[in-house]
Amino acid sequence: MSTRTDETHDPQLHSWLASANAPETDFPIQNLPFGRFRRDPAAPLRIGTAIGDQVLDLEQAGLIATQDMAQLMQAPPGERAALRWVISRTLRAGSSAQTRLRQALLPQSAVHMALPCEIGDYTDFYAGIHHARAVGALLRPETPLLPNYKWLPIGYHGRASSIDASPSRVRRPWGQRRGPDADAPPGFKPSARVDYELELGWFVARGNARGEPIPMAEAESHLFGVVLFNDWSARDIQGWEAQPLGPFLGKSFASTVSPWIVTLEALAPFRLPALRPQGDPQPLPYLDSPANRAAGAFDVQLEVVLQTAAMRAAGHPGDRLSASNASDSYWTAAQLLAHHASNGCNLRAGDLLGTGTLSGPRPEQGGSLLELSQGGQRRLKLSNGEERSFLEDGDCVLLRGHCVRPGFRRIGLGTCVGTIEAAVPPTAAG
Amino acid sequence: MSTRTDETHDPQLHSWLASANAPETDFPIQNLPFGRFRRDPAAPLRIGTAIGDQVLDLEQAGLIATQDMAQLMQAPPGERAALRWVISRTLRAGSSAQTRLRQALLPQSAVHMALPCEIGDYTDFYAGIHHARAVGALLRPETPLLPNYKWLPIGYHGRASSIDASPSRVRRPWGQRRGPDADAPPGFKPSARVDYELELGWFVARGNARGEPIPMAEAESHLFGVVLFNDWSARDIQGWEAQPLGPFLGKSFASTVSPWIVTLEALAPFRLPALRPQGDPQPLPYLDSPANRAAGAFDVQLEVVLQTAAMRAAGHPGDRLSASNASDSYWTAAQLLAHHASNGCNLRAGDLLGTGTLSGPRPEQGGSLLELSQGGQRRLKLSNGEERSFLEDGDCVLLRGHCVRPGFRRIGLGTCVGTIEAAVPPTAAG
Numbered sequence: 018m019s020t021r022t023d024e025t026h027d028p029q030l031h032s033w034l035a036s037a038n039a040p041e042t043d044f045p046i047q048n049l050p051f052g053r054f055r056r057d058p059a060a061p062l063r064i065g066t067a068i069g070d071q072v073l074d075l076e077q078a079g080l081i082a083t084q085d086m087a088q089l090m091q092a093p094p095g096e097r098a099a100l101r102w103v104i105s106r107t108l109r110a111g112s113s114a115q116t117r118l119r120q121a122l123l124p125q126s127a128v129h130m131a132l133p134c135e136i137g138d139y140t141d142f143y144a145g146i147h148h149a150r151a152v153g154a155l156l157r158p159e160t161p162l163l164p165n166y167k168w169l170p171i172g173y174h175g176r177a178s179s180i181d182a183s184p185s186r187v188r189r190p191w192g193q194r195r196g197p198d199a200d201a202p203p204g205f206k207p208s209a210r211v212d213y214e215l216e217l218g219w220f221v222a223r224g225n226a227r228g229e230p231i232p233m234a235e236a237e238s239h240l241f242g243v244v245l246f247n248d249w250s251a252r253d254i255q256g257w258e259a260q261p262l263g264p265f266l267g268k269s270f271a272s273t274v275s276p277w278i279v280t281l282e283a284l285a286p287f288r289l290p291a292l293r294p295q296g297d298p299q300p301l302p303y304l305d306s307p308a309n310r311a312a313g314a315f316d317v318q319l320e321v322v323l324q325t326a327a328m329r330a331a332g333h334p335g336d337r338l339s340a341s342n343a344s345d346s347y348w349t350a351a352q353l354l355a356h357h358a359s360n361g362c363n364l365r366a367g368d369l370l371g372t373g374t375l376s377g378p379r380p381e382q383g384g385s386l387l388e389l390s391q392g393g394q395r396r397l398k399l400s401n402g403e404e405r406s407f408l409e410d411g412d413c414v415l416l417r418g419h420c421v422r423p424g425f426r427r428i429g430l431g432t433c434v435g436t437i438e439a440a441v442p443p444t445a446a447g
Numbered sequence: 448m449s450t451r452t453d454e455t456h457d458p459q460l461h462s463w464l465a466s467a468n469a470p471e472t473d474f475p476i477q478n479l480p481f482g483r484f485r486r487d488p489a490a491p492l493r494i495g496t497a498i499g500d501q502v503l504d505l506e507q508a509g510l511i512a513t514q515d516m517a518q519l520m521q522a523p524p525g526e527r528a529a530l531r532w533v534i535s536r537t538l539r540a541g542s543s544a545q546t547r548l549r550q551a552l553l554p555q556s557a558v559h560m561a562l563p564c565e566i567g568d569y570t571d572f573y574a575g576i577h578h579a580r581a582v583g584a585l586l587r588p589e590t591p592l593l594p595n596y597k598w599l600p601i602g603y604h605g606r607a608s609s610i611d612a613s614p615s616r617v618r619r620p621w622g623q624r625r626g627p628d629a630d631a632p633p634g635f636k637p638s639a640r641v642d643y644e645l646e647l648g649w650f651v652a653r654g655n656a657r658g659e660p661i662p663m664a665e666a667e668s669h670l671f672g673v674v675l676f677n678d679w680s681a682r683d684i685q686g687w688e689a690q691p692l693g694p695f696l697g698k699s700f701a702s703t704v705s706p707w708i709v710t711l712e713a714l715a716p717f718r719l720p721a722l723r724p725q726g727d728p729q730p731l732p733y734l735d736s737p738a739n740r741a742a743g744a745f746d747v748q749l750e751v752v753l754q755t756a757a758m759r760a761a762g763h764p765g766d767r768l769s770a771s772n773a774s775d776s777y778w779t780a781a782q783l784l785a786h787h788a789s790n791g792c793n794l795r796a797g798d799l800l801g802t803g804t805l806s807g808p809r810p811e812q813g814g815s816l817l818e819l820s821q822g823g824q825r826r827l828k829l830s831n832g833e834e835r836s837f838l839e840d841g842d843c844v845l846l847r848g849h850c851v852r853p854g855f856r857r858i859g860l861g862t863c864v865g866t867i868e869a870a871v872p873p874t875a876a877g
Contacts, residue, residue: 138608143692153691163690168633169623173692174604174699178568178793179657188658190790193599193731203598205731205789227609227701228618230871254790260593261583262573262603263693269604269792271657301623301635359635360620360684361871362699363608441660441791 019094019237019281020288020312025049025105028426032108033115034122036069043419043429044068046108049101050242050277050431053086054128062131064089065123067277067431068108072128077121078114080104086134087366090222090241097222101282130276133244134220134367136177139272140357141216141248141371143171146347148374148384155392167298170348170356175248175371176269182276183245185435187211189410190270192254203257207440210252210393211408214374215321215384215416217343218246218274219350220367227363233306236351239364242280243315243350245416245433246371247273252387252407274369275416275433283428287420288312291349303359304352313349317430318342319375319418321384325403326411335415336400341377341384343418410439449524449667449711450718450742455479455535458856462538463545464552466499473849473859474498476538479531480672480707480861483516484558492561494519497707497861498538500555507551508544510534516564517796520652520671527652531712560706563674564650564797566607569702570787571646571678571801573601576777578804578814585822597728600778600786605678605801606699612706613675615865617641619840620700622684633687637870640682640823641838644804645751645814645846647773648676648704649780650797657793663736666781667711669794673745673780675705675846675863676801682817682837704799705846705863713858717850718742721779733789734782743779747860748772749805749848751814755833756841765845766830771807771814773848840869 024030025047031038032046044050044067053062054072064084065072075081080103083089092100107114143149146166153161165171189211193203222241225231231239248268255267291313293299306313319342324335348356353370376384383389386407389397396404408414414437418430454460455477461468462476474480474497483492484502494514495502505511510533513519522530537544573579576596583591595601619641623633652671655661661669678698685697721743723729736743749772754765778786783800806814813819816837819827826834838844844867848860 138606140695156691164629165623165633165687165690169688171688171692172695174606174695176568176604176792177607178654178795178798179791181657188791191660191733192790193595199594202728203595203731205733224608227611228868228871230621251790257595258599258601259693260595261586261693262601263689263691265570265602265604266787266790266792269787270790298632301633303621303635357696360622360681360696360700361609361618362606362696365608368608438658441658 019285022285025101026286026425028424031110032068033110033112034069034071034108036071039069042069043431045426045428046105047426048279048283048428049104050279050283051086051089052133052277053131055131056123056128058129066104067125070125071122072125073118074121074123078107078118080107090134090220090366094238098282101280130182132180132182132274133276133278136180136369137365137367139175139177139180139369139371140172141175141373142348142353143373144346144348144353145373145375145384147345147378147382148376148388151376151383151388170353173263179269180272180274183273183433183435185271185273186438187249187271187435188438189440190251190254191440192251192266193257194253195257208251208253209407211437212250212252212386213321213408213414214248214250215319216246216248216374217317217372218244219353219370220278221364221370222366224365225358225363228361230361231355231358233304233309233351233355236355237281239354240281240350242278243430244278245275245418245430247414247416247433247435248371249273249435273433273435275431277431279428279430284315284420286422286425287316289314289316289344300352304356309349309351313351314344314346316342316344316422317418317420322415322417324413324415325399325409327403328401329413331401333401338389339382339384341375341382343375345377346372346375408437410437412437449715452715455531456716456855458854461540462498463540463542464499464501464538466501469499472499473861475856475858476535477856478709478713478858479534480709480713481516481519482563482707483561485561486553486558488559496534497555501552502555502558503548504551504553508537508548510537520564520650520796524668528712531710560612562610562612562704563706563708566610566799567795567797569605569607569610569799569801570602571605571803572778572783573803574776574778574783575803575805575814577775577808577812578806578818581806581813581818600783602787603693609699610702610704613703613863613865615701615703616868617679617701617865618868619870620681620684621870622681622696623687624683625687638681638683639837641867642680642682642816643751643838643844644678644680645749646676646678646804647747647802648674649783649800650708651794651800652796654795655788655793658791660791661785661788663734663739663781663785666785669784670711670780672708672710673860674708675848675860677703677844677846677863677865678801679703679865703863703865705861707861709858709860714745714850716852716855717746719744719746719774730782734786739779739781743781744774744776746772746774746852747848747850752845752847754843754845755829755839757833758831759843761831763831768819769812769814771805771812773805775807776802776805838867840867842867
């Protein structure tokens with residue numbers, strides 16, 4: 018597991034790029050995430066790293082020789098660590114590469130970020146136990162958690178085609194919803210319950226052949242890194258369609274990732290034990306390893322900000338709706354991956370594993386409006402006097418994540434932003 | 448909708464290739480399906496059409512200029528029809544192209560078939576009402592069909608990476624299954640309830656932009672054609688994991704398609720009205736069109752054959768386990784596609800839509816062993832004295848499909864074949 022820190026994590030490291038040394042930046046020289054950008058909307062995709070408020074074009078800088086992120090992801094862990102070390106060295110204060118690299122830098126505000134890689138398959142898990150319990154309590158007050166929850170990471174296949182990179186514009190979906198009573202026909206209308214879900218998304222680095230599971234001890238070597246992930250959800254569509262086979266059109270209209278993959282190497286200082294609460298079953302052997310118990314979890318602080326159209330017009334930065342921590346997840350990233358491959362399912366470089374909504378243990382830490390509004394029964398009062406149970410057209414949702422630990426430099430995941438647009442007009446909806 | 452027949456469907460048409468005129472062939476000149484093959488396992492993929500017992504290499508024959516099936520699929524329907532016409536003309540008895548084309552022909556027995564295209568996303572539906580009712584009755588005797596079933600095509604996202612082309616070798620998956628009683632921990636073992644599912648798979652021809660639904664009237668112009676589809680299922684894994692979010696590892700270990708896509712144009716003579724039983728609700732407007740009512744269904748006869756290892760050793764061709772017809776599906780292919788895009792979900796060329804298990808109305812027409820064995824409660828007696836509730840190692844499952852109609856030439860979908868292999872040994876399963 019990538020839990021060993023090295024000189025690339027040294028908090029004393031500074032970059033010759035001033036903005037990388039600003040205390041509030043998500044992208045100091047200790048981070049070095051990977052992403053894909055275009056210099057203009059029609060230009061080809063290029064691989065870069067975020068450093069301060071700039072993007073370093075890695076090929077132009079002479080640091081990589083490919084624009085194929087899947088190829089870069091599949092490099093053996095040793096090669097990945099070596100690349101990180103080289104990038105770190107060239108960006109350090111005093112590096113002789115400084116003059117040469119200046120021309121490979123572009124302001125982040127001037128480039129167009131794309132999906133960090135082609136996503137072959139996307140799987141969404143349900144690893145946030147506080148979310149599972151809160152949502153379960155709305156549907157089944159007597160048994161919020163089903164008997165399987167603490168034995169296996171519940172997951173389902175998601176829709177890969179409709180995932181895009183932040184900033185995203187998300188059109189309110191049409192869909193069927195339950196009629197007003199059991200005898201009434203369902204309606205087909207724009208969703209009235211569009212919601213966000215605060216998740217992390219793990220990108221698979223190396224895959225496996227079909228029929229060959231990945232043992233827990235090797236699971237993390239198959240992970241590349243993490244992004245913020247908004248699993249937009251239409252609760253009324255989901256509520257009518259999802260039995261017996263699970264969520265479908267209530268989810269597949271859109272999902273959004275933050276554009277920078279923060280690598281496992283960058284996260285090494287921010288690992289925590291993955292311990293089960295007293296009385297909970299221990300993971301079965303295929304989901305267990307000493308390393309996972311010791312440091313399988315990730316200490317990533319998360320928050321959700323909502324900026325309504327009225328706030329935007331008034332220059333208001335938005336209200337924080339909730340804050341939570343990824344380490345509250347019941348299952349670790351390694352367990353999600355090992356479970357996924359345990360039946361022989363073949364994973365591929367670039368596959369995305371969503372964690373499921375990462376709510377905190379307290380009600381105000383719900384990672385979705387479904388939780389914060391208690392299934393739409395209460396309205397949240399916003400600081401400008403507006404109220405919300407679910408998202409309105411023009412609402413902009415920002416997810417943020419960062420890692421802090423005494424003795425280490427703070428790193429961030431950037432932002433995952435999406436704005437709700439009005440539904441297609443009825444005539445075009447067919 | 449592609450329901451108009453033309454000269455390419457003329458039953459009097461004969462080919463200069465004798466095997467295409469054999470009465471029992473699936474691939475007479477009236478069929479002309481598309482697939483991808485390799486001349487040897489390491490050779491590049493090439494697009495061909497099946498004709499009799501041969502493959503015609505379409506680029507070598509000068510009939511196409513690409514090896515990118517997605518590009519061919521996205522051609523406007525008029526261009527697709529024109530290509531069909533040109534291929535038909537060159538293969539007809541008396542064609543001057545005969546001598547030139549001889550060298551572009553390869554025996555089907557000598558080539559290696561691959562997936563007919565890259566599958567971006569795969570969705571599995573539940574459109575076979577007799578299957579849904581029979582399986583529902585096992586789980587919920589009082590309400591076999593849930594209230595949403597007759598209002599929308601139930602579907603879920605499936606795993607694209609583990610789909611391969613027939614003939615397939617399918618390794619028995621390991622997985623968690625429920626403990627013997629409510630207090631017992633679950634086990635992690637090789638599945639003891641591996642099953643097949645008899646389905647059709649529809650390939651998407653042209654996609655749509657995210658946020659832009661596809662109206663019912665245009666749905667069929669977004670479909671390319673159909674294959675046989677075996678949605679291998681591990682019932683014990685599925686039974687423990689699938690609540691509340693649907694099937695996951697019980698399905699994702701493998702799915703298998705027949706290698707030849709039979710086009711919508713080839714199916715034109717075999718269309719039937721899509722009528723609702725008396726008393727059932729009419730489809731909502733976004734799932735309805737006059738053309739769909741008139742001829743939305745496909746008259747495809749389906750069958751499942753099981754050949755055990757002992758049968759194979761004895762030269763026994765196998766037992767037919769069931770027969771059914773695709774026109775018994777409650778939802779048409781156009782409805783599956785229009786529903787899928789109704790929330791703005793973007794489909795892409797090469798996406799695969801599984802119909803769900805296509806069982807017939809009678810119990811002996813179940814399209815899975817789950818149905819035929821009544822949830823594993825009874826054992827099927829095979830003609831050689833063996834018995835089965837679920838599949839054993841070495842069992843080979845063959846799906847077949849064909850279309851017949853008086854006044855037209857019979858066409859077939861080929862075969863979808865897969866053999867169950869023993870589970871990975873315990874030490875390797877981690």
